[in-house]
Amino acid sequence: MTSKDVKLIKEMLQMQAKLDKAIMDEYxxxxxxxxxxxxxxxxxxxxLTHELKGNWCWWKKTxxxxxxxxxxxxxxxxxxxxxxYTNNFNDGESMFDTxxxxxxxxxxxxxxxxxxxxxxxxxxxxxxxxxxxxxxVILVVITEYLGFTIEQVYKAYCDKNKINYQRxxxxx
Numbered sequence: 001m002t003s004k005d006v007k008l009i010k011e012m013l014q015m016q017a018k019l020d021k022a023i024m025d026e027y028x029x030x031x032x033x034x035x036x037x038x039x040x041x042x043x044x045x046x047x048l049t050h051e052l053k054g055n056w057c058w059w060k061k062t063x064x065x066x067x068x069x070x071x072x073x074x075x076x077x078x079x080x081x082x083x084x085y086t087n088n089f090n091d092g093e094s095m096f097d098t099x100x101x102x103x104x105x106x107x108x109x110x111x112x113x114x115x116x117x118x119x120x121x122x123x124x125x126x127x128x129x130x131x132x133x134x135x136x137v138i139l140v141v142i143t144e145y146l147g148f149t150i151e152q153v154y155k156a157y158c159d160k161n162k163i164n165y166q167r168x169x170x171x172x
Contacts, residue, residue, distance in 0.1 A: 016083035
C-alpha cells in the first residue's frame with residue numbers, strides 16, 4: 001500500500017463518520033449496534049458474491065458474465081459498512097497515527113494467504129465476517145484480489161456517498 005492509499009482510506013473513514021452521524025441523528029440513535037453492523041456487512045458480501053456469479057456459477061448456462069462496474073458498486077457498499085465498523089468498534093483513522101507498520105503486517109499476512117490458494121476469496125470473505133480487529137485490512141486485500149485499486153474504490157465511494165446523503169434526505 002502506498003501513502004496515497006492510506007490518505008484515501010483515512011478520508012473515507014472521515015467521510016463515513018460524518019455519514020454515520022447524519023444517519024444516527026436522523027434515526028435518533030446514540031450508537032451503532034455491532035451485530036446489526038456485522039449483519040449488514042454479511043448482506044453486502046452476499047450481494048458482492050452475487051455479482052461475481054459469472055466466475056463461479058458453473059451449473060447455470062444462462063449466467064451473465066461478471067460486470068466489473070457492478071462488482072465495484074457492491075464492493076463499495078461493503079466498504080461503507082466496514083468503514084463504519086472500523087470507526088465505531090476499532091480505532092478509526094487513528095489506527096494509522098503511529099504509522100502503517102501494523103496495518104502493513106496484517107496486509108502482508110492476508111495477501112500471502114491468497115497465493116496458491118484455490119479458496120482465497122471464500123476464505124477472505126469468511127475472515128472479513130469473523131474478524132474483529134482487521135476487517136479493513138482484509139477488505140483492502142479483497143479489493144486488490146478483485147483487481148481494483150484504492151483510488152478506484154475512493155472514487156466510487158465518493159459517488160455512492162453522495163447517493164447515500166440523497167437517500168437520507170429523501171427518507172430512504
